[in-house]
Amino acid sequence: MASIRDVAKQAGVGVGTVSRALNGTGYVSPDTKKKIEKAAEKLGYTPNELARNLYRNRTGxxxxxxxxxxxxxxxxxxxxxxxxxxxxxxxxxxxxxxxxxxxxxxxxxxxxxxxxxxxxxxxxxxxxxxxxxxxxxxxxxxxxxxxxxxxxxxDHAMGGRMAAELLLKNGCRKVLQISGVAPGVAAQERHSVFKEVMQKQGVEILNMVMDWNVFDWNAHYTGMEKFLEEHPDIDGVFGGDMAAIACMNAVLQKGIRVPEDIKIIGFDGMDVTRMVYPRLTAVRQNVxxxxxxxxxxxxxxxxxxxxxxxxxxxxxxxxxxxxxx
Amino acid sequence: MASIRDVAKQAGVGVGTVSRALNGTGYVSPDTKKKIEKAAEKLGYTPNELARNLYRNRTGxxxxxxxxxxxxxxxxxxxxxxxxxxxxxxxxxxxxxxxxxxxxxxxxxxxxxxxxxxxxxxxxxxxxxxxxxxxxxxxxxxxxxxxxxxxxxxDHAMGGRMAAELLLKNGCRKVLQISGVAPGVAAQERHSVFKEVMQKQGVEILNMVMDWNVFDWNAHYTGMEKFLEEHPDIDGVFGGDMAAIACMNAVLQKGIRVPEDIKIIGFDGMDVTRMVYPRLTAVRQNVxxxxxxxxxxxxxxxxxxxxxxxxxxxxxxxxxxxxxx
Known part of the structure; x- marks a missing residue:
């Protein structure tokens, strides 16, 4: 592989000039620059980014x-x-x-x-x-x-409030909230605000807490199936997109109607909420x-x-x- | 920041010994190793990975x-x-x-x-x-x-054949195939094999070709809506997961039944095929x-x-x- 020295020799200039020209770190006359670029091209010279980063102490x-x-x-x-x-x-x-x-x-x-x-x-x-x-x-x-x-x-608190207000407007009285975010994370706020707003109106809240590190579909779906066996009389659901969709899928599988019998609201509002039918109402983050x-x-x-x-x-x-x- | 020299001085050994101990590149007695590790910890020494990679000419x-x-x-x-x-x-x-x-x-x-x-x-x-x-x-x-x-x-050819055989078994006679993979890619084979198997049995094939670089949901959905306006009488569909789901969504929106009126098969078999209802039949890749x-x-x-x-x-x-x- 050609080195910066080879390029300098070929172009008939010093190594420092080549460095200034190729890194744009100082003045080099247009003529000289052209000579250097020609030499670099002819020799197939590509600067060693590792070496350059070492010098800058930055990796990009x-x-x-x-x-x-x-x-x-x-x-x-x-x-x-x-x-x-x-x-x-x-x-x-x-x-x-x-x-x-x-x-x-x-x-x-x-x-x-x-x-x-x-x-x-x-x-x-x-x-x-x-x-x-x-x-x-x-x-x-x-x-x-x-x-x-x-x-x-x-603004998770805002999202929790919006979801609660919509379910209240829809007449829900017994609502499942699915949470599963890690402790100490702002996303928890949506659950506490949601609960507060609902309880102030006398709505009964059931909680399903997923392990914070569970992201796969099967865990969500089987969890929902089990929950519905025990609580078939809920009339509203609020959870992350995937939890909400798992719930919708389990509900439809049982012949329960959405939104007539159960209203469902997701959180995130990703593409997947538009792929399911009916489309999922969701609080949308601007990702x-x-x-x-x-x-x-x-x-x-x-x-x-x-x-x-x-x-x-x-x-x-x-x-x-x-x-x- | 502490250098390897500082660590050597603190531990009372040579720079080469420190390098061998910390990089695991040669024998160092357990006692010496302990001394070096202590010194490195005390001085807060962390080896410069940029420098090490430059030496190895590999970045990891x-x-x-x-x-x-x-x-x-x-x-x-x-x-x-x-x-x-x-x-x-x-x-x-x-x-x-x-x-x-x-x-x-x-x-x-x-x-x-x-x-x-x-x-x-x-x-x-x-x-x-x-x-x-x-x-x-x-x-x-x-x-x-x-x-x-x-x-x-x-094995895209195998997938195309399996999809064709299942739609034939389901009695489909007028089928939409949605393709959109870049030219020269093996994934094209599933479409050519699918078409060949279907046409051998006298099934009519309609093709919808998405631009190869279109991956977003809206483009798929609006494309399907338009297609269904012109061809409401198809009875089978084969396409990538997202195209198949877009089709299902547009079909359900029109009040057409799945699978009674139209059969749909996806390709990829990702989690999203299990989120929709009914779940999507799909050729599954082992990703x-x-x-x-x-x-x-x-x-x-x-x-x-x-x-x-x-x-x-x-x-x-x-x-x-x-x-x-």
Missing amino acids: IVGVMVPDLDHPFFSCLAKHIEMELYRQGYKTMICNTIGISDREKDYLDMLDRNIVDGIITAAHSLDEEEYLKRKKPIVSVDREFGPGIPLIGS QLLAELCVNTLLDLVEERKGVPHRQVLDVEMQFGGTTL | IVGVMVPDLDHPFFSCLAKHIEMELYRQGYKTMICNTIGISDREKDYLDMLDRNIVDGIITAAHSLDEEEYLKRKKPIVSVDREFGPGIPLIGS QLLAELCVNTLLDLVEERKGVPHRQVLDVEMQFGGTTL
């Missing part, structure tokens, strides 16, 4: 941690984060944290080992201290770590904007800009489908 | 290219590839190739720039030559590049095995093992749901 790589890359919300989030990072000149290293233990810690360790310039985390199974002790930038989706780690998230804010905030920290906001909370909206009246 | 990173990370098949594939790479000590750099032009080429260029040790590609919008000219390992999902680039894929073979084959090349298979084709199976009889 951002780590993104999600619990499950095959979950509709996280696949959508990861997609938009990757596209926005790319637009801003960074590459994305991805990690599913569920299923193999200690991965979250292992990825955080990459910050110290200079493999990534920063991390965007939507995975939250690790102790706060493991996050707070890192010296390089971290941005968190939905989990509050205090002022050292900016938080970007949806693309969430992704863009994560990237912008992290890169503000990586590139040491000032005045980085510590907390950015996005509005949610109701996406009306055929599972409510 | 594999690039994974998919057209759309938010598509059920590709999110599942990417998840399992990432988990398998991690198990084998590699990190995953991810790229969605759809939506921003020239990304596929840009990622291939990373091979030459020593950012990744190899690439697993399930994105196929670029000319063959761009792939064939690379010197570092590439593994392809479903696209044939000849002996230089191993192919891993499902986890596909992912594991991609990783094993690529790492065989990266780590220069011999006898790497050029072509590995996996069986598919029929997943029976409620959209066929």
Whole structure:
């Protein structure tokens, strides 16, 4: 492989000039630049990015941690984060944290080992201290770590309130709430607000709590089947998209009608809510904007800009489908 | 930040001994090792992975290219590839190739720039030559590049035949086939075999060809609505999971019954086929095995093992749901 020295020799200039020309780090006359580019092309010279990064002590790589890359919300989030990072000149290293233990810690360790310039985390199974002790930038989706780690998230409390108000308007009196988010995560707020609003109106609330790290379809579906055996008389349901869809599927399988007998509202509002029939009414997060804010905030920290906001909370909206009246 | 020299000084040994101890590259007595580890911990020393990789000329990173990370098949594939790479000590750099032009080429260029040790590609919008000219390992999902680039894929011809035979058994006589895969990709085989088997039995075939780079739900749904206006009398459908589900949704919306009036079969068999009601009958790919073979084959090349298979084709199976009889 040709080296920078070979290029310099071929172009008849010094190594420093080649470096300035190819890295854009200083003035080189247009004529000389053309000569150097011709020489580099002729010799098939490609700069060694590893060496260049060592010099800069920056890798141009951002780590993104999600619990499950095959979950509709996280696949959508990861997609938009990757596209926005790319637009801003960074590459994305991805990690599913569920299923193999200690991965979250292992990825955080990459910050110290200079493999990534920063991390965007939507995975939250690790102790706060493991996050707070890192010296390089971290941005968190939905989990509050205090002022050292900016938080970007949806307004879960607003979503919980909107779902409760719609089910009340639909006349529901005995409602199932399916929750399953990790402790300490802002998403919990939607459940507490939902419960508060419903109970104030005298509505009976049943709770089904999934393990926080369960994302697969079968676990949701069999859980719902069992629940319906014991409580066939519920008239409303609120849960994440997948839980809500599992519920709808189990309900339809029993010959119960949606929305006539049971009203169902999801949370996230991903594409999958438009694939089922009837379409799922859901509180919709603006995932693309969430992704863009994560990237912008992290890169503000990586590139040491000032005045980085510590907390950015996005509005949610109701996406009306055929599972409510 | 502490350097390896500081650690050596603190432990009272040479720099070479510290390197052997921390990298596991040679014998160091247990006592000395303990002393070195203590010193490293006390000084907060973390080896510079950039520098180490420069020395090895290997990054421990594999690039994974998919057209759309938010598509059920590709999110599942990417998840399992990432988990398998991690198990084998590699990190995953991810790229969605759809939506921003020239990304596929840009990622291939990373091979030459020593950012990744190899690439697993399930994105196929670029000319063959761009792939064939690379010197570092590439593994392809479903696209044939000849002996230089191993192919891993499902048996699409087998899937096309199974779908055709099931629709024939169900008595279908006028069938819609929805295709949309990139030209030159093995997935095309399922459509040609399907058509051949059906036409041999005198079944009329209508074709709907989606642009190869369209993965979003709305495009599928509105396309199906329009098609059904013009051809309300079809009695069978075969297409990718998402196309088949879009079709089912549009059909149900019109009050047509599934499977009584129209039989529907998907291809891929992802979780989403179990979320819709009735559940989608689909030809199921073994995505986890596909992912594991991609990783094993690529790492065989990266780590220069011999006898790497050029072509590995996996069986598919029929997943029976409620959209066929």
